[in-house]
Amino acid sequence: MSDAAAGSVAGSVVTRSPLARSLDLLQQYGVLVAFVGLFAFNAIWQGDAFLKPENLRNLLNQNAAVGIVAVGMTLVIVAGGIDLSVGAVMALAAAVGMLAMNGLAGMVDAEGAGQFVPLLAGFASAIGVGLACGALNGGLVTLGRIPAFIATLAGLIGFRSITLALAEGGEIRADQAITAVQAIGRDGLAIPGVVNAYDKPVVFYWTILLFLVVVVLGQLTLSRTRLGRHLVAVGSNELAARYSGVPVARVKLWSYTIVGFCAALGGIASTVRMNSVSSSQLGLYAELDAIAAVVIGGTSMTGGRGRVWGTLLGVLILVMITNMLSLWQVEVYWQGFVKGVIIVLAVLIQRGRAS
Amino acid sequence: MTMLRSLAAAGALLSLSLLAACGSGGTEPAPSATASTVAAAPKIKIGVSVPAADHGWTAGVVWWAKEAMALNPDVEWLFQTAETPDKQIQDIENMMTQGVDGLVVLATESAPLTPIAKQAHENGILIVNVDRGFLEPVADIFLEGDNASFGRKSAEFIVDRLDGKGKVVILEGIPCTVNTARVDAAMEVFNANPGIEIVGRDTGMWNRQKSLDVMQNILVQAPEIDAVWASDDDMALGAEQAIVEAGRQDEMWILGGAGMKDIVKRVMDKDPMYPADITYPPSMIATGIQMAVSVLEDGNREEIMKFMPQHLLIDVELILPENAKRHYFPDSVF
Missing domain, CATH: 3.40.50.2300 (Response regulator)
Structure with a gap:
């Protein structure tokens, strides 16, 4: 499959007809066109309901957690890998973080002061778990020479199982003393002059800010750093990269560690939104949503080519579809079908050049 | 470089659309305000959010909810079923964006739905909670089976x-x-x-x-x-x-x-x-819906809430031949 793609790329370089060039553009910016088109369609069709700042904010927030994970997933896929365990890592990191937080809840006094330390300890241990899981995946893929699909499939099953065991299959709620979890999930920067239908200020949630920061950092890593160039090199031709002195194993290890880190951040974002950690639900199918966003965003599944901003648009496209169907009161069972069609269409359009 | 440029372009587009949205959002309340001052009674809007019908009882809940809504055609209904708490939070967020006056909620799970219910409560929305409660006392009326x-x-x-x-x-x-x-x-x-x-x-x-x-x-x-x-x-x-x-x-x-x-x-x-x-009885969702309508319909919410019970326990009955x-x-x- 990667051979065929490489062949067609070489072919189009030789014969650069205007048609090939416009197909190139479509492949390059198809996701932008799709995003703008879907946005305009929603804006015209739904009018006020869609364009309300509150709604746009909700759209961003609803998939911030998956979006953060999708950024990490982009880097892994660019390097020619895949990580199926991200959803389970989100849950495990969040569960350990919540347990650590609750364990230190005794430090909080009756007025609710002193929540900072438990909160910090919770977030830090969640991130620690994410990094460790990511490094483990990376180690299995590089040192253990297990195909990424298999190694991270084992992670998907194994990490979820640990999470279920930790929570005895149920949900872990924040200790009643730690009110900050809930507060962080529903707080943020007030957007000046914008009020909701009830004359209350609309806030730009912290989780959205975190998501956007991760997107910018992810894009900068990919396009501006040596690690980014190495990821692309390893993804497009591992052998050539090795011969040109790229530390392939270390680059791969980094990519899995980064996605583990992103999964932990996503787990935290999900925890503060849900005010609890559901061992069976948190991050469920997040790997599929993340991969879908990456694919829609125009990153090649065979590696070597990708962009984080495309993934951002991919996330937003998925969110807009869900929102549209929800506002149209389409039964929830049909939403997956529509998403599936969109994913196939996205891939077909982006492969336009090859056909 | 091109990537950065297109990133900037995407960002600009996003912020433009957000700005446009802010503009329309800012002017939006005006017409509805005049509409409510005009004598024509404004339609009340009630959101109903229940778990998706994954087994018999929840299917009954959905059926009874639809029955109760159909009996009140003067109300503008927003109805959603959710198979996960995450979807239910999204549904309620959308209902609030559309400015519902009341919410009837049968929670998929208690803890995740509490913050959004709290937010709705702070917005002054009437909340009728059916069968599965929130962790904090944010519902105006809570009814459950005994x-x-x-x-x-x-x-x-x-x-x-x-x-x-x-x-x-x-x-x-x-x-x-x-x-x-x-x-x-x-x-x-x-x-x-x-x-x-x-x-x-x-x-x-x-x-x-x-x-x-x-x-x-x-x-x-x-x-x-x-x-x-x-x-x-x-x-x-x-x-x-x-x-x-x-x-x-x-x-x-x-x-x-x-x-x-x-x-x-x-x-x-x-x-x-x-x-x-x-x-x-899964029909308790219909009870909740009917209560929400009766509290909201004539604009006497505060008067009615003085005597509405805040917690109702619905007794069960033996069914014999x-x-x-x-x-x-x-x-x-x-």
Whole structure:
């Protein structure tokens, strides 16, 4: 499959007809066109309901957690890998973080002061778990020479199982003393002059800010750093990269560690939104949503080519579809079908050049 | 470089659209404000959010919700079902964006739905919470079925019918407060009657297939069984299949629960397998919807809330052949 793609790329370089060039553009910016088109369609069709700042904010927030994970997933896929365990890592990191937080809840006094330390300890241990899981995946893929699909499939099953065991299959709620979890999930920067239908200020949630920061950092890593160039090199031709002195194993290890880190951040974002950690639900199918966003965003599944901003648009496209169907009161069972069609269409359009 | 440039372009586009949105958002309240000052009564808007119909009882909830909404065509209804708490939070967020006056919520899970319910409460939205409560007192009205009464009445029926002496199997639901309240109350009754012996106890997860599986195991282990306390009609049907497959249908009978129409029909027809059933009416969602309408419809919310009960416990009833007709709704999906 990667051979065929490489062949067609070489072919189009030789014969650069205007048609090939416009197909190139479509492949390059198809996701932008799709995003703008879907946005305009929603804006015209739904009018006020869609364009309300509150709604746009909700759209961003609803998939911030998956979006953060999708950024990490982009880097892994660019390097020619895949990580199926991200959803389970989100849950495990969040569960350990919540347990650590609750364990230190005794430090909080009756007025609710002193929540900072438990909160910090919770977030830090969640991130620690994410990094460790990511490094483990990376180690299995590089040192253990297990195909990424298999190694991270084992992670998907194994990490979820640990999470279920930790929570005895149920949900872990924040200790009643730690009110900050809930507060962080529903707080943020007030957007000046914008009020909701009830004359209350609309806030730009912290989780959205975190998501956007991760997107910018992810894009900068990919396009501006040596690690980014190495990821692309390893993804497009591992052998050539090795011969040109790229530390392939270390680059791969980094990519899995980064996605583990992103999964932990996503787990935290999900925890503060849900005010609890559901061992069976948190991050469920997040790997599929993340991969879908990456694919829609125009990153090649065979590696070597990708962009984080495309993934951002991919996330937003998925969110807009869900929102549209929800506002149209389409039964929830049909939403997956529509998403599936969109994913196939996205891939077909982006492969336009090859056909 | 091109990537950065396009990133910037995408960012610019996003912020432009956000700006445009802010513009339209800012001017939006004006027309609705004038609309409400014009004499024509503004339609009240109520959001109804319930779990997706994944088993019989929740299917009944959806059916009754639709019935109650159809009875109030003057209200603008926003109705959504959700199979996960995450989807339910999104639904409620969308309902708030559309400016609902009231929300009727049967929560998929308590903890995740509490913050959004709190936010709705802070926005001054009337919240009617049905059957599964929030962790904080943010609902204006909370109505739930009386699960302790469910456990007690069902166990008492079994004890009476066995004349205080017999071998009973217990099938439990999904481990949660609802199941615990039912089982604890039932066990209290059984334990108070030394003639009753519990010969099998397992969880059927309120699921027909799972109940079939566990009942098969219990049938192997227990050579003699007089009655099955199945606590749910889906579980009763699963257990019945196991019993019939084992050829032991003449040996025992089943008491389910929740008032599924097929079971109620068989009680009505005096089927020996089902001497009775016990209600846990999914129609309570309709009760909640009707209460929300009556509080909101004439703009007298504050006056009405002075005497509306804040917590309602809905009692359960034994369905016997004599009164089954009153509990039989052939058009219902449940």
